[in-house]
Every structure is written in structure tokens, then in C-alpha cells.
Amino acid sequence: MARGRGRPKKDAATMTLKNFMETQLTGTRTTKNSGGNPSIISGTTGWRGSGNATIARGLQNMKSYPLSSKKSKKNLPPSPPKLPFIGNFHQLGLQPHRSLQKLTNQHGPMMMLQFGSIPVLIASSAEAASQIMKTQDMGFANKPMSSIPSKLFFGPKDVAFTPYGEYWRNARSICMLQLLNNKRVQSFSKIREEETSLLLQRIRKSIGNSQVVDMTELFVSMTNDVLCRVALGRKYCDGEEGKKFKTLVLEFVELLGVFNIGDYMPWLAWVNRFNGLNAKVDKVAAEFSAFLEGVIEEHRQKKVTDDKEEGATDFVDILLQVQKENKSGFKVEMDSIKAIIMDMFSAGTDTTSTLLEWTMNELMRNPRTLQKLRDEVRQVTQGKSDVTEDDLDHMPYLRAVIKESLRLHSPVPLLPREAIKDTQVLGYDVAAGTQVFVCPWAISRDPTVWENPEEFQPERFVDSSVDYKGLHFGLIPFGAGRRGCPGITFAKVVNELALARMLFHFDFSLPNGAKAEDLDVDEALGITVRRKFPLLVVATPRI
Ligand code: HEM
Secondary structure (H helix, E strand, O other), X not given: OOOOOOOOOXXXXXXXXXXXXXXXXXXXXXXXXXXXXXXXXOOOOOOOOOOHHHHXXXXXXXXXXXXXXXXXXXXXXXXXXXXXXXXXXXXXXXXXXXXXXXXXXXXXXXXXXXXXXXXXXXXXXXXXXXXXXXXXXXXXXXXXXXXXXXXXXXXOOOOOOOOOOHHHHHHHHHHHHHHXXXXXXXXXXXXXXXXXXHHHHHHHHHHHHHOEEEHHHHHHHHHHHHHHXXXXXXXXXXXXXXXXXXXXXXXXXXXXXXXXXXXHOHXXXXXXXXXOHHHHHHHHHHHHHHHHHHHHHHHHHOOOOOOOOHHHOOHHHHHHHHHHHOOOOOOOOHHHHHHHHHHHHHXXXXXXXXXXXXXXXXXXXXXXXXXXXXXXXXHHOOOOOOOOHHHHHHOHHHHHHHHHHHHHOOOOOOEEEEOOOOEEEOOEEEOOXXXXXXXXXXXXXXXXXXXXXXXXXHHHHOOOOOOOOOOOOOOOOOOOHHHOOOOHHHHHHHHHHHHHHHHHHEXXXXXXXXXXXXXXXXXXXXXXXXXXXXXXXXXXXXX
């Protein structure tokens, strides 16, 4: 897939200072190197960057990496120059996924950055991702501990943030086999139908009020309500209770997106005592915990009858049942139930609403795609009064549009991992304990993998077997391997149904006659990369 990027020459780490200076001053080896690290300089890989202008950077970097075999035989990935104490933090900016993509263009798909006192390996090619998440999946199944999630998830005792080990294996297995298996996801079809109907009603209501519909808000409400009903058994959206719950979820998700400086610069951890971050984390963790204890108690009180339909069972019911049966010998504590439920909210809501938001965004920017998709939806459902989940199987273009949206706007831009043992990736040495970020956002815009990567072209997926389930490493919006997303089936059907039903019932355009190219695409980063501003559209009912 990748055209010759990333393979260092074997002798790179042993290049002498003299070679290095000669190379830089005469440009005899290559004029396209980034000047970052000797291993780049020795390559003929065509990475972008200027020659002589980078001498200073190269010299600075030489302090970090051994140039002589006498010192070390380690073959480390290239690294951009760094500053004392903060390392490469200053290069991340407000949009780290974009900054890392730029750095990748200069230094190659495997880079070693320094975040404060922690070295972090950045992997931004399909080949590197495949090595980390497939060939060496087990060796990279760990995740680095971060202090905020640890507090919010009681240890952590969830699935997403928990380090690799026996506890994670047990919790993940409950998640896969009990909560998110195909049959269970199917059993929630009535909830999906009702909540997408409510989305349509809300669109109609907004039209009545002002003509302009805030799709961002409606997608967030819908995904929250679906997750509430599936996980907690009912919605928490009305009155005081609803307001309190909404604020709590918002604060919780916001905290998960906070970059905690203390994790990377321990000498600055004290700052969080004074800026109120520690206190806020404690408060939100305690409030969410109390809220969920109330929900669990409500479920315990509720009499569970034997003939209850499976469709009526929510995640709390299922987890209480697993706790009671204790079949696998894995003792499910109260904290585990709370943490796994919280995981479903943090992992399932923002990601799903973000995908819907970007898909709608791209449809508004690409009127011909919108028209083609609308035609498919209406053709497949010809003579019917609505779309059903069975109809979705006959909508290949809808699937292509969603894939393309996930390619261009991978909601989760960086996937953390930690090397469990000393190893090598693409020929570079990686020490045990090294933190790793695999970058699905950059990978799915890699021009060596994708033609016209910045353009929205769902046609590239028509008649193509490339999918997002973790087998094609050029497209990994749900991650891959042992730590890959267990909620793919759940997310797929909610997204497809919501979009198909919207296009069945409404025609969409931009407010005030705005042109497609006028639509802003600014991004904001939390736990997902979402639109910075709400997406406003005009909806016209079809009938
Ligand atoms: C469009 C929607 C979604 C996207 C784009 C998405 C994406 C992701 C990604 C990128 C990861 C990390 C994978 C890795 O590191 O390899 C992940 C993990 C996870 N996701 Fe999703 N997700 C979505 C929906 C959901 C839903 C609906 C649920 C559950 C209801 C869910 C539950 C989880 C869990 C529990 C994990 C942690 C897995 C582990 O660490 O073992 N996700 N998701």
C-alpha cells in the first residue's frame, strides 16, 4: 500500500557525524530529506522537507539520537527537534491530528516524539498500523494509564481505558458476548425505530419554528436517548432530572477530552490542584457514581419476570444478571457495572453523533452525492410509507457514503497503545513501555493509499471490498485488533437508519441560499474531532 515510505536503511543509526554533515551540506544523498534524523537522511524515500535549511534542526536532533554504533545499536524512528522540558508539545497545537499529519509528511510514518518526559511513538501509515494492530496485536494490546479516566472509571474498571490483563479480558468479553453481540443489537430495533421517529418529529418541529434546523443538536439528543434506553432502560431527558443528567454527561465527556499535563510532565501535576481540574474530576466521578447507583437500585427493585422479552432487557439488567450468575468466575463488582455503563456513554454517543454530523456536512457540500443517495433511498422504498432496517441491506450507496465519511472524518483521530515488550516495527526498535499513537485520521488521508484523499468521493467504495471492520489498515475509524471497537454493528445500524429515514422524509438545503462551498468545516477536538460550529440546514418535508 505505502509507496516506499517508512523503511529505514539498516545502517541509519550508525551514521557518523561526519557523514551527516556532508550529507546536509552537499546534498549528495538526497535533497528531499527532512533533516530530522540520520535515519531519514540516509533514505531515498522522497519525504518532503528542505535540505540546507534543516541543518540546524538536524544538529539539534543529533543530541537525542546516537550516531555511532559505539554508543548504541538501537535503530530509533526519526524525531523532529524538540525543546527542553516540553519536548514536542509545542508542535501539536489545537489540532494535534493535523499537526501530526504535517510532521509525518516531513519525517515519515514512524516518528518518535517527546511529550514532556514521555517518549511517544507516532504511527501514521497503513503498514505501521497493520504491524501494531495485527502482526503484533498482542504485544501492543496495552493502553497507557491516564489519571483522569482512571478516576472517572473507578480504577479504571471499564473496557476502553483499562490496561491489558485479566480484568480487561473479562470485561471485554462481557461487552462482546453479552452487551453488543449481533442478536442483542438486533433486539434494540424498536428503540432505534422510535428514536429515529422522534428525530424526524424534531426536524418537523424545528421547521415550524424557524425553518432552520440545528442538526448537531438533534444528532446529539438522538444518540444520547438511544444509549440511555439501551444502557439504562429509560431516557433521562425531561425536567430537572433531564437537565442534570445532560450536564453530567457533558461534563464527563468533556473531562475525557481534557489533555492532562500532569500525565506527561509529572513535575507540573500540582497545577491541577490549583486550576480546579482535580476537584472537578472528583466531583463529576462522585456525581455520576451516585446517579448510576440510583439507576442500579431501581433495576434491583424492579421485579424481573421470567417471561420478559429479550428486547426489554437493558445493559444494567444484563450486567446484574452476569453478576448474579458469576459463571466465568469473574466477580463483577458494583464499580465494574458502573464503569462499563459509563464506557457505553463515552464510547458510543459522541462518536455516533459526530459521524452523523460529518456525513450530513459532506452531503450538504456535495449536492450530487445528496441527490444520488436520496434517489437510492426512495427507489428502494418505492411504494412504502417509510424505511425499515431490512431496506438498509439494499442501499449500497448509503454504505459507501458512510464509509467515505468515516475515511475523511475519522471521529477518533488517535489510538493509544503501549508496547508490552521490546520489539521492532518497520525495522525500528521499540522499547517495552513505549507509548504509541496510531493515527487513523492521517492514514485515511494518505495519498499513497488513497487517490485524491482530500476529496469526498463515495464512489471509491462502490464495488469495493474495502471495509472499516479492522481488516483494511488504510481505513481504521473503529481501530483494529484486540482493542478494536466492539460497538461497530450497533453504530452501523443507528447511523444508516437515521440517515435513510431523514432522506426519505425530507429534502435538505443550506440556509439563506448559501452555496455548498460556503459551508464551514472548522474542527474542534474533544474525545472526537467534530464540527466546531453547529450544522444548520433547511429541511423541506417531502410529503
Ligand atoms: C461511529 C461510531 C463509533 C466509532 C467511530 C467508534 C470508534 C472507536 C475506536 C476508534 C475505538 C478504539 C479502537 C482501538 O483502539 O483500536 C473504540 C473503542 C471502543 N468502542 Fe467504539 N466507536 C463507535 C461506536 C461505539 C458504540 C456505539 C459503542 C457501544 C455502545 C462503542 C464502544 C466501544 C468500546 C467499549 C471501546 C473500547 C474497546 C477496548 O478498549 O477494548 N463504540 N471505538
